[in-house]
Amino acid sequence: MASSSRALGPADFLGDSQAVARALIGATLLVDGVGGRIVETEAYDREDPASHSFSGPTPRNQAMFGPPGRAYVYRSYGIHWCLNFVCREEGHGAGVLIRALEPGAGIAIMQARRGLEDLRLLCSGPGKLGQALAITHDLNGCRLDRTPFKVLAPDHEVQVVSGPRIGISKAMDLPWRFGLAGSRFLSTRFR
DNA sequence: CGAACGATTAGCT
DNA sequence: GCTAATCGTTCGA
Numbered sequence: 001m002a003s004s005s006r007a008l009g010p011a012d013f014l015g016d017s018q019a020v021a022r023a024l025i026g027a028t029l030l031v032d033g034v035g036g037r038i039v040e041t042e043a044y045d046r047e048d049p050a051s052h053s054f055s056g057p058t059p060r061n062q063a064m065f066g067p068p069g070r071a072y073v074y075r076s077y078g079i080h081w082c083l084n085f086v087c088r089e090e091g092h093g094a095g096v097l098i099r100a101l102e103p104g105a106g107i108a109i110m111q112a113r114r115g116l117e118d119l120r121l122l123c124s125g126p127g128k129l130g131q132a133l134a135i136t137h138d139l140n141g142c143r144l145d146r147t148p149f150k151v152l153a154p155d156h157e158v159q160v161v162s163g164p165r166i167g168i169s170k171a172m173d174l175p176w177r178f179g180l181a182g183s184r185f186l187s188t189r190f191r
Numbered sequence: 192c193g194a195a196c197g198a199t200t201a202g203c204t
Numbered sequence: 205g206c207t208a209a210t211c212g213t214t215c216g217a
């Protein structure tokens with residue numbers, strides 16, 4: 001069961017963002033015990049026109065340039081909170097956007113926060129996931145191996161699919177979006 | 192200092 | 205499929 005999986009620490013986030021994004025599919029993410037299995041991620045890197053870190057450190061993106069294995073939280077469209085995992089070495093500016101979860105723990109809490117019952121709609125997008133897990137700017141820069149976070153390695157092999165990232169206007173040719181094959185909890189299907 | 196623009200979502204056609 | 209909502213960040217003058 002998921003609770004017996006190994007907890008991921010900073011050393012698990014030293015790889016490049018694509019490798020980490022792929023490896024995170026099937027892992028379990030909990031915030032204060034609420035969350036589920038990661039089924040969709042996207043990779044962003046310093047040498048990546050679509051990345052917040054592309055133009056160098058700013059007050060907003062500084063966490064992306066901090067130590068790996070920590071959270072980078074940003075506000076999207078002035079409305080939504082989105083969660084990233086910082087990877088690569090400190091100062092590089094790479095991260096993985098967590099785009100969707102398969103609800104597994106604290107489902108009633110997530111339903112209340114989202115005002116919805118449908119499990120498929122609870123965490124099927126970065127902003128939805130942020131609302132369901134009560135992600136806020138308070139968590140920016142926080143370690144992923146410390147409370148309130150808990151990130152557990154996948155407990156078995158999973159089949160991962162990839163494709164172009166969603167909602168960006170640059171570097172659309174890079175297949176840096178990753179998902180759990182056949183999952184019904186993705187933000188949109190892979191083609 | 193002003194202005195444009197999102198790593199999105201929900202709701203309507 | 206199309207668009208409004210909504211506001212902090214970024215960039216140009």
